[in-house]
Amino acid sequence: MGIIIRAWQKSDLTSIRNITWQSWISAYSSFIPESDLKSYFDIHYTEVALHHMLDDPFMYGFIGEMDGHIAGYARLFFNQGENRLYIPSFYFLPEFQGQGIGTMLMESVEAFAIKKGAPELWIGVMLKNKKALNLYRKVGFLFVREEPFTMGKTTVSHLIGYKKLGKNTFLNEKSYAIYDERRSLPELYIELLSNQKKDWHELREGYESLKHTRERALSCRGFNVRLQYNPRRIKSSMAEVDKKNMTERQCFLCLDHLPQSQQGILYRNDYLILCNPMPVFSAHFTISHLDHRHQEIDESIDTFLALMEELGPSWMVLYNGPRCGASAPDHLHFQTAPSGQMPIEKEIQEEKRLTLMTQVDGGGLYHAKKLGREVILLEGDDPSIVGSAFKGFLNGLKMVLHIDEEPMVNVIGLYQENKWRLVFFLRRKHRPNAFFKEGDERMVVSPGVIDMGGLLITPVERDFNRLDTLAVESIYREVSLEGEVVKKVIDTMG
Ligand SMILES: [Zn+2]
Structure with missing residues (x-):
């Protein structure tokens, strides 16, 4: 019948x-x-x-x-x-x-x-x-x-x-390719980027202007930073990310609002890998969920860890919490870029900085010292164990802070020597007070994961010229969680 x-x-x-x-x-x-x-x-x-x-x-x-x-x-x-x-x-x-x-x-x-x-x-x-x-x-x-x-x-x-x-469906229109493991992800990345540069004028301009950014190195107490003068980043540094603006704006990561020429790689049926039109790095991608759903790491950490392995050691995966750097806190996304571009990546390898807090299979959870901000390193050789240790730490942090929502955190994922390494920054607030000052006193620094990693983006030339070691140290201190709180969380983990 x-x-x-x-x-x-x-x-x-x-x-x-x-x-x-x-x-x-x-x-x-x-x-x-x-x-x-x-x-x-x-x-x-x-x-x-x-x-x-x-x-x-x-x-x-x-x-x-x-x-x-x-x-x-x-x-x-x-x-x-x-x-x-x-x-x-x-x-x-x-x-x-x-x-x-x-x-x-x-x-x-x-x-x-x-x-x-x-x-x-x-x-x-x-x-x-x-x-x-x-x-x-x-x-x-x-x-x-x-x-x-x-x-x-x-x-x-x-x-x-x-x-x-x-x-035609939105997804059909926007899919450049589907990642199915027949070709490596980095290979697809490079192909997408070079094609998008040809087809998409705004992206080409973004990379063109990246050639004209300027950099300046600073030696702070115990650690290094580089300042990048990048005027194109003004939009994301100034992004209004409060609830009211979020509901009124058109989401720039939803497929129906992507620029006409933008296309991406369908990843695991859930994400679209897109070229970032305001790059900070020579290859800079946004891994954006297909659905407009809130930014959170707890349920997406498995994808984050899988992405690290599939991209391999030449790449890193980045995450900004919804209240500390994500320019679209209402739309789940990560970023990826070639590794080896942020000072923290080297600094975190120096054993003398690391204090072991808890053992994890093939690694451990470490508290990193002398970095001017609160940094935790979690490493292990089994992604499911690394994932649950990470969630465990965030839960401990929630308990100590007496909060229900996700604690403010920025994460760098590095896959090295067959190990999953998560470097994460614990935050107290998103922007320093200087960001909200008027006139001369105003400093446009809006720290997200890249800035916390030691590459501080300054879209305003005056800030680029005047930021010194003391100012950087004070910004890091101001936006990082208090050391006391971190110690309490570590105690709860032991
Ligand atoms: Zn959206």
Whole structure:
């Protein structure tokens, strides 16, 4: 008999209720307690509520049948205020999932939407519902907003996405290549960069102006820094990263807002590797998640560590926390660049600076001294152990600081001698007070991971000329966590 897609009718009500409940249990119960699902279900999916849905002239429903059994349904809603067509429900019984019926139902929904003259179709999905997220991405949805969603007493993260109807998908348009391990990542990197320089004027200019940056070396007490005068970086140094600006701006990492000529390498089905149009290094990439989801390291550390190994020792992977340097704190991303360009990379290899705090397989967790800022080195030969030790340290830091959100941290990932090395900087604040001063006193330094690594970016020439060792030492001290706090965390780890 095969698959049939048809309009819903009143006699489907019991099936619709049952499918909704069964698919919630299967998709959500690992992150939302059943009691919360139940209380939400009992309010929104009563027989009466469903009758209203079926009678609503702006609501449309489709049933997917397989071999005579009702397998799933989709509900469409036209929001007049927003002039948008949404899919508020798209559910299947677990035993019918993965058999192609979901894709067919989606095709019918799309054909209907096109007939209605809708230019786009919108959908929401729980961030942790990986299966549904993958299906929606596969058929061309792009998730561009993240919102909290409450069911009973539990609030989870919810992504809102859309697709353009009857057009090429965003991902197809923006994929230069797919990384599938047949070619090494560095090889693809270099190819992407040289092609993007040809096709994308702004990128070419960015690298052209990098040739005209100036550098100056400073010997501080116990460590070295280099200042880079790089006027093109003014935009990222001055970026307003507060909540209000974040919600009002167009996200520059979301695929639908990328410059027309920009393309990237699809990495692990989750990330797009892009060339950074405001480079600090001779090859500078942004590894941007496909979804517009908040910047955080805890759940993405596995990807970070995998990327380190796949890139090898000639490259480094960088992370800026959402409150200490990320220019898009609402869109998960890393950076990568060739290694050996920041003073800290050499300094951290000097054993005399390192005090072992805890043993880790094939390495350890070290507190680094005489660097003018709080630096931790974590190294090991097993990425899963390094990953959990890193998370353990961040959890310890959260406890000591009495905070729920991610502690302020910048991370450099170096893969050397078959070891994963994470160098991380513990922060107290993002920008020094001098950043907020007026007139002559103002200093445009906005330390992120590169600055903390000893390469201080100064987009204003006056700052480049006047920053001296004392000023740099004082900036580092001001933005770093107090040594006392770090000691407490280390104690909790022991
Ligand atoms: Zn975004």
